[in-house]
Each structure stands twice: as structure tokens, then as C-alpha cells.
């Protein structure tokens with residue numbers, strides 16, 4: 554019997570995180586839209602590295618913030634815009650320059666499958682208010698302008714065709730088509746952005762539209778929910794769960810409710826006793842930044858380290874790609890997705906369907922880290938060499954026969970000082986993280 558949720562916080566709190574989200578571990582975030590046309594931002598900091606003040610917002614590394622970055626009227630993006638497009642060029646003009654002429658959603662979906670992702674989350678409306686779906690509530694959308702197609706629907710079909718879950722991102726509290734005072738600090742972000750009841754109804758209506766049209770497995774709201782519409786949330790979320798029984802929502806509804814909490818780069822917190830998700834771009838931006846060349850984005854080793862450390866601490870990794878305006882995925886981003894997929898192809902047994910071990914991760918003085926996951930009565934030991942070609946570490950309190958999942962890993966294990974000493978001489982096809990299975994949990 555399908556559970557039915559009432560539009561009350563009490564009823565919503567009975568919702569459990571579904572097994573597919575606990576098991577899935579790895580998703581692909583996609584930021585694609587008008588901002589992909591200029592594809593520019595200064596390469597400054599990771600979110601959380603510096604305070605979210607005027608310096609951050611006027612030197613915003615997020616290319617998808619291009620509208621606000623030029624709207625503040627000074628700074629690197631403003632200077633770039635004036636030089637490239639001219640002072641009088643309006644952001645909205647990008648709506649007729651974005652053609653997605655080389656876009657092949659089936660190709661994207663095949664790549665995400667090869668990357669070992671279990672779910673995908675696509676922006677349906679970012680802060681600029683441009684919708685990637687044929688919304689009844691605005692013509693400022695991709696079926697009427699630019700690509701002239703239902704981007705959300707076409708990708709949803711392709712992703713589901715590869716048996717992956719499709720999630721949708723919605724910019725709940727910020728929409729610069731309703732309120733576009735320049736945002737220069739977090740007070741602007743949470744309090745002056747879209748302050749009207751009219752916008753709250755708009756956000757509610759569009760969210761219902763997305764739920765009813767696409768039944769997304771993830772409803773990924775961003776930044777917050779319009780304060781004037783908080784009373785609507787129990788109905789919206791119960792409608793969502795009654796429509797998508799195994800759907801999940803994040804924690805960006807004004808801290809009122811969540812299935813999973815979120816971290817973004819260095820911002821946010823993770824509690825390994827709860828389900829959480831780490832999201833980040835491959836570089837400093839979510840939207841494509843043409844300045845972010847191969848040497849400026851996360852290395853393959855660091856991406857695998859991030860996946861392993863996130864999963865071992867009860868998180869999922871939602872790694873973002875920023876496609877070009879024409880619909881192609883930059884080669885350097887594709888290279889990382891394929892490498893993660895190859896690593897998961899060899900070591901995925903320790904990742905998919907695993908659960909957080911009671912053993913906490915260990916960081917050794919030379920930065921080497923050892924993480925643990927558990928699954929079906931086995932303990933997995935994931936040794937992250939952090940760039941070293943050979944490592945030797947003793948893991949206390951372990952015993953038993955440790956078998957590398959990658960047959961090309963050359964390693965010895967020995968009982969020593971009440972623990973197991975692992976000496977890895979060759980990481981085989983496992984980049985910088987060698988994984989061992991112990992068939993009984995000690």
C-alpha cells in the first residue's frame with residue numbers, strides 16, 4: 554500500500570531516505586543556461602574559503618552568476634562584459650544566442666552512465682530566471698527562446714533511458730526577473746532577493762509544474778524558499794512525495810525540512826550520522842567558465858579522493874559539469890568523468906550499496922588517508938596514497954585476509970602491533986586509491 558503524506562510537517566517527517574539514494578553515492582550536477590554563452594568568471598576562491606561579502610560577490614568565481622556580476626557595475630566580469638559585448642548589451646540578449654546546436658542528450662546520458670553515476674541533477678531555472686522547460690508561467694524559457702526545445706524533458710528521457718535517476722534543480726528564493734538589486738552579501742541573498750508574495754506563488758506554481766511534468770527523483774532547491782511562501786511548503790513537499798514516493802529533497806528550504814543535508818565546496822557541514830551530499834564544480838564554477846582549462850580544475854586523483862572520503866563518511870558526491878552553450882561537454886571534464894567511471898568499474902563494490910562504517914577515517918602524518926565502508930558483512934579498506942606511488946600503513950584493530958579488489962594492485966599485508974600493515978607497491982588501475990576487502994568485520 555503506497556504511503557500517503559498529509560500536508561503537515563509531522564507527516565513529512567515520516568519520510569525515509571530511499572534506498573536508491575543511500576546506495577547511489579555518485580551523481581552528476583549540470584549547470585547549463587544563458588550564462589553558458591559568455592562563460593566567464595574570475596578564478597578567485599572556492600565557496601567558503603573567504604567570507605560571502607562584497608569582495609566575494611564582486612569577484613564571483615561562479616560563471617552562472619554572470620548577470621549579478623555585471624549588474625554590480627564593477628569588477629572582472631563587468632569589465633569583461635563591457636569589453637566583449639559593450640555597456641548596453643543586456644543579459645537577456647543571450648537568450649537568442651544560446652542555440653545548443655550540437656546538443657545530443659543521449660550522448661550525455663551515455664557518458665554519465667560510463668562515469669558510474671547513479672543520478673543526474675539538471676538546472677531547470679537558475680538565479681537568472683531563464684527556464685529550461687516550457688513553463689506555463691513565463692515565456693522566458695528554452696522552448697520559446699534560444700534552443701527552442703524542452704531541455705529538461707529531453708534530458709530526462711535520455712537519462713532514464715540509461716536507467717539513471719533524474720533530479721531537478723530549482724532556484725527557489727533568487728530570481729533576478731522578479732528582483733535584481735545587486736547582491737553583494739548574504740543578507741541581500743536571503744532577504745532582499747524576490748521579496749514579494751507574487752514571486753512566492755510563482756516559485757510554488759513552477760515547482761508544482763516540475764513535479765507534475767517530470768516526477769523528478771531529486772528536488773534540489775537552492776539557497777532558500779521565499780519566506781512569503783513558507784506556509785505552502787508542507788503542501789508542496791507532500792504533493793512531491795505523493796507523486797514521487799522515493800523522491801528526495803535537500804536542506805535548502807530555510808532549514809525547515811530535508812532528506813539530506815548539503816555541502817558546497819568548503820561551505821556547509823556534514824554529520825556522518827545523517828545522509829548528506831557534497832556538491833562542487835570541477836573548477837571554481839558550476840556554469841562553464843572558458844578560462845578553466847585542464848590545469849585549473851580538480852585532478853582525477855583529487856576527484857576520486859573526494860568521492861571516497863565523501864562516501865566513507867555517509868555522503869553522496871554530486872560532481873558538476875558545465876557544458877558549453879553549443880551542448881558539447883569540455884574534454885577536460887569528460888576525461889575526469891571517464892576516469893571516475895573506470896575506477897568505479899574496478900572498485901565500485903566498496904562504494905555502491907555500501908554503508909558508513911563505525912570505523913572513522915584515519916589521516917596519517919604524511920597525508921595518506923585510510924577510509925572504511927561496509928557491505929554485506931564485509932569491511933572495505935580504502936587507502937588513499939595522496940599522490941605517492943607506494944605506501945605502507947598500519948591500520949589498528951584489523952585482522953583477517955585483506956584482498957585487493959583490483960587484481961593489478963600489488964600489495965602485501967601483515968599482522969603487526971594489533972593491526973594490519975598494508976604495503977602497496979603498485980596501484981594498478983586504481984589511480985591513487987587502492988581498495989581491500991576483509992571478509993569479516995572486526
Ligand SMILES: C[C@@H]1N[C@H](CN)[C@@H](O)[C@H](O)[C@@H]1O
Pocket residue numbers: 615617618775776817832839
Ligand atoms: C550549486 C550552487 N549553489 C549556489 C548557492 N549556494 C548557487 O549560487 C550556485 O550558482 C550553484 O547553483
